[in-house]
Amino acid sequence: MIQNLVDGVLVGSILSLGAIGLTMAMHMLRFANFSHAELLSIGAYAALVFDGLFGAIHPALAEAIPPLSLTWSLTLALLLSMALTGLSAVAVDKLVFKRVRAKGGELSMVFASFGVAMIIRNILGLIFGLNPKLYSQDIVFAIVVSRDPFLLIKPDQVFTLVAALLIMFILHLVLSRTTFGYSLRAVAENPTLAQVSGINLSRMIVLIWLIGGGLAAAAGVFYGLTNQISPVLGRDLVLPIFAATIVGGIGSIYGAVLGGFLVGLASNLALVLLPSGYSPAVPFLIILAVLILRPHGFFGEERT
Amino acid sequence: MIGVISYLVFFATVASILSIAVMGLNLQWGNTGLFNGGVVAFFGAGAYGTLILGGTPQAGQLGGFGLPYLLALLGGMVCAGLVAWIVGLLTIRLRHDYLAIATFGVAVAFETVMRNTDALGGAQGIRGFERPLRETLGNGFTYNLAFFAFVLILLIATYLFLERLIQSPFGRLLRAIREDETAAQSLGKSPSLVRLTSFVAGSVIMGLAGGLYATFYAFISPQDVLPILTFQIWAMLIVGGAGNNKGAVMGTFLIWAAWTASGWALSRFAPLEVQLYTGSIQFVLIGFVIVGMLLWRPQGLFPENLVVSQSARPNK
Numbered sequence: 001m002i003q004n005l006v007d008g009v010l011v012g013s014i015l016s017l018g019a020i021g022l023t024m025a026m027h028m029l030r031f032a033n034f035s036h037a038e039l040l041s042i043g044a045y046a047a048l049v050f051d052g053l054f055g056a057i058h059p060a061l062a063e064a065i066p067p068l069s070l071t072w073s074l075t076l077a078l079l080l081s082m083a084l085t086g087l088s089a090v091a092v093d094k095l096v097f098k099r100v101r102a103k104g105g106e107l108s109m110v111f112a113s114f115g116v117a118m119i120i121r122n123i124l125g126l127i128f129g130l131n132p133k134l135y136s137q138d139i140v141f142a143i144v145v146s147r148d149p150f151l152l153i154k155p156d157q158v159f160t161l162v163a164a165l166l167i168m169f170i171l172h173l174v175l176s177r178t179t180f181g182y183s184l185r186a187v188a189e190n191p192t193l194a195q196v197s198g199i200n201l202s203r204m205i206v207l208i209w210l211i212g213g214g215l216a217a218a219a220g221v222f223y224g225l226t227n228q229i230s231p232v233l234g235r236d237l238v239l240p241i242f243a244a245t246i247v248g249g250i251g252s253i254y255g256a257v258l259g260g261f262l263v264g265l266a267s268n269l270a271l272v273l274l275p276s277g278y279s280p281a282v283p284f285l286i287i288l289a290v291l292i293l294r295p296h297g298f299f300g301e302e303r304t
Numbered sequence: 305m306i307g308v309i310s311y312l313v314f315f316a317t318v319a320s321i322l323s324i325a326v327m328g329l330n331l332q333w334g335n336t337g338l339f340n341g342g343v344v345a346f347f348g349a350g351a352y353g354t355l356i357l358g359g360t361p362q363a364g365q366l367g368g369f370g371l372p373y374l375l376a377l378l379g380g381m382v383c384a385g386l387v388a389w390i391v392g393l394l395t396i397r398l399r400h401d402y403l404a405i406a407t408f409g410v411a412v413a414f415e416t417v418m419r420n421t422d423a424l425g426g427a428q429g430i431r432g433f434e435r436p437l438r439e440t441l442g443n444g445f446t447y448n449l450a451f452f453a454f455v456l457i458l459l460i461a462t463y464l465f466l467e468r469l470i471q472s473p474f475g476r477l478l479r480a481i482r483e484d485e486t487a488a489q490s491l492g493k494s495p496s497l498v499r500l501t502s503f504v505a506g507s508v509i510m511g512l513a514g515g516l517y518a519t520f521y522a523f524i525s526p527q528d529v530l531p532i533l534t535f536q537i538w539a540m541l542i543v544g545g546a547g548n549n550k551g552a553v554m555g556t557f558l559i560w561a562a563w564t565a566s567g568w569a570l571s572r573f574a575p576l577e578v579q580l581y582t583g584s585i586q587f588v589l590i591g592f593v594i595v596g597m598l599l600w601r602p603q604g605l606f607p608e609n610l611v612v613s614q615s616a617r618p619n620k
Contacts, residue, residue, distance in 0.1 A: 031401065032404045034404075107400060108602060110401070111538065112594070112595055114535065115592070115595040118535060118590065118591035123584075126588070130580075239412055242409070250401065278420050280413075285413070292394060295398055
């Protein structure tokens with residue numbers, strides 16, 4: 001039970017990072033982006049490639065930072081991967097979403113996002129193979145925190161949680177203390193009025209994809225660090241991330257953070273009651289429960 | 305020669321069954337503007353419903369009620385309608401993205417439940433279904449031909465029903481709501497009720513397709529209700545042209561032919577190590593077809609005939 005709680009918080013932090021970018025893009029561009037979870041896969045694989053590169057350039061970088069299995073090269077790779085994934089999110093928007101948007105039809109965007117997800121997921125599978133991969137082959141033993149109740153935690157999981165919280169805190173500072181943060185909220189509130197006030201809408205859209213992609217990459221790397229990397233990573237996480245945005249209310253960044261933790265906790269606690277085979281269905285149950293109890297989520301506003 | 309004909313019958317049967325599902329999606333998406341991200345859930349509900357109601361009892365499994373075939377098929381359609389009604393009731397009043405996410409979710413949940421619940425067949429799927437009239441028609445070519453005729457009749461019936469429906473005042477209402485919900489509401493119409501009706505009706509048609517599919521193979525398993533099927537059915541509708549039932553059928557035959565042919569070509573000509581990735585290559589191709597169509601020809605190959613008003617239509 002305690003173990004499930006702790007695991008839930010750890011998974012929740014990863015879902016939160018993914019959900020922040022998704023909720024921003026969904027709010028601003030008004031479409032359910034089914035390809036967002038594939039950004040996590042791109043991030044995870046990009047970091048895998050960079051990690052290998054740095055390790056080859058300078059062997060000292062490939063040393064693990066005790067007690068983690070994380071290496072210096074992976075830390076650098078994480079930063080590069082965040083940038084690259086942000087850029088690829090911008091590129092996908094330029095190549096596909098922007099053009100479909102210009103032709104009108106929010107629902108065509110949803111279709112397009114499914115198509116994009118399919119293409120990205122399977123191209124990753126073609127490049128990297130269908131078998132799961134790991135950042136490190138070293139076995140890092142979990143630390144027994146307590147024996148009664150029994151609780152195991154891996155050092156990597158603690159790092160992941162701290163890093164995720166740190167990233168979210170930085171984002172919070174940016175949103176609440178900078179002009180950019182104000183502009184972002186203004187655009188989300190009322191795009192037309194924001195433009196009248198001199199905010200460049202298309203630049204804001206690019207920034208949103210950059211941030212969303214960067215956060216997704218971090219989530220992907222953290223997921224890869226605590227689980228494994230595989231081409232179906234995005235497919236497995238798309239529903240939990242959507243559930244997180246719905247719990248928090250579409251458009252609410254703080255809601256997405258809370259939603260991520262709630263979905264992570266609920267999915268892990270559900271394992272106490274249900275056989276683990278059923279866990280992919282849990283996010284759907286959460287979505288249904290939220291739609292019945294609070295159709296606009298905890299922080300969302302009513303909008304058609 | 306008989307081999308080719310027999311294969312063509314097989315191909316046409318599957319394509320016709322899928323056409324029915326595509327027309328169901330067309331009612332939802334093409335005519336009403338509802339995004340259904342979980343076609344397989346309704347297709348699957350029809351398939352599982354039909355086999356459970358019409359099958360013979362199996363140890364440790366729900367069902368085996370042995371109902372007469374047509375009743376079982378109807379029951380499958382009711383199952384699909386029920387699932388659609390529950391999902392629709394919760395989401396149809398909300399922003400459209402909620403319906404997209406919830407239907408996507410219901411498909412994931414459906415597959416998960418079917419895969420893990422042994423009473424519903426589990427990963428092994430449901431067997432023990434006697435194909436109707438098998439004793440009279442035998443198991444060979446005659447049977448397949450007769451079943452194809454049966455599917456074709458249902459395809460034509462569905463087509464005529466939907467054509468009548470969209471010509472009717474209800475069909476005009478659907479398009480009115482799709483184009484301008486507020487205007488329709490101002491005329492005293494209830495958009496959410498109409499949309500729910502259309503969503504359930506479309507899902508029932510998908511359920512019919514699922515029931516026929518399960519009958520054809522006399523077997524259904526979670527492997528048949530993977531998300532890729534939703535994706536193929538969309539590609540068929542988008543390529544054919546949303547809003548046009550003829551286009552929907554044409555699109556289905558076209559995409560299904562392309563899918564089968566690409567699968568065959570890859571297994572025949574591709575080197576062995578590439579064959580492992582046949583699925584991935586096909587998925588990428590179909591992804592490009594969808595994105596490409598949306599970018600360059602969003603109205604599809606056979607666009608909808610947009611009618612300004614009944615009286616403005618020529619020759620009528």
